[in-house]
Amino acid sequence: MCYQDTNIIHQRKGWVPDAFVAPEDLESCADEDHLGVLAKAVHLVVEVVSPGDRNQDRDRVRKRREYARAGIPVYVLVDDYDGQGAVTLFTRPRPDKADWEDIHRVPYGTEVTVPEGPAKGFVIGEAITGARRV
Numbered sequence: 001m002c003y004q005d006t007n008i009i010h011q012r013k014g015w016v017p018d019a020f021v022a023p024e025d026l027e028s029c030a031d032e033d034h035l036g037v038l039a040k041a042v043h044l045v046v047e048v049v050s051p052g053d054r055n056q057d058r059d060r061v062r063k064r065r066e067y068a069r070a071g072i073p074v075y076v077l078v079d080d081y082d083g084q085g086a087v088t089l090f091t092r093p094r095p096d097k098a099d100w101e102d103i104h105r106v107p108y109g110t111e112v113t114v115p116e117g118p119a120k121g122f123v124i125g126e127a128i129t130g131a132r133r134v
Contacts, residue, residue: 007036008045010070015063019046021119039070043117049079056081064090065098073117075100076124084133087112087124107132 001024007014009031021044022037023029029041045067049059059077067075068090075090082088085108092101106112109132111125126132 003037008039008042008070008072009036010039010066013066015066017045017063018048020044021117039067039072042070042072044074044076044114044119045072046076046078049077049081051081064100068093068100069095069098071095074114074119076114078124078129084108085129087129089114089124091115109133 002019002021003026004019005016006020006026007016008020014036020037020042022042026037029037031038045063047059047063049056060079064075064077071093073091073093075093077088077090079086079088086105087108087110088103088105089112090100090103093099094101104112108129109126111123114120114122114124
């Protein structure tokens with residue numbers, strides 16, 4: 001199931017993604033303080049890069065590292081501020097390195113397919129990002 005406006009908790013840190021996919025019963029995945037859902041229950045996270053240097057750094061760098069460190073299997077970054085607009089699909093997290101094994105970046109208007117998890121086969125393309133920009 002897809003959710004918004006809920007903290008993802010990992011090692012007592014919390015992040016609020018734009019959207020994420022987790023089991024339907026979030027109560028069973030709550031952290032002990034009920035501040036949010038445990039990262040180990042999250043299958044996919046989506047961030048849409050916000051305007052402003054600080055926000056862009058948060059979505060492109062800090063959250064990228066934290067989601068990898070937490071072992072979340074798929075991170076989708078929709079970036080309106082990356083050249084002509086781009087979608088980056090991060091898979092196969094490396095928690096020990098706070099990075100990702102596979103990184104696939106495509107310009108807006110180009111299809112990219114989620115390769116694993118409950119959203120496997122979901123296509124992010126022109127219907128979501130709009131046409132390729134010139």
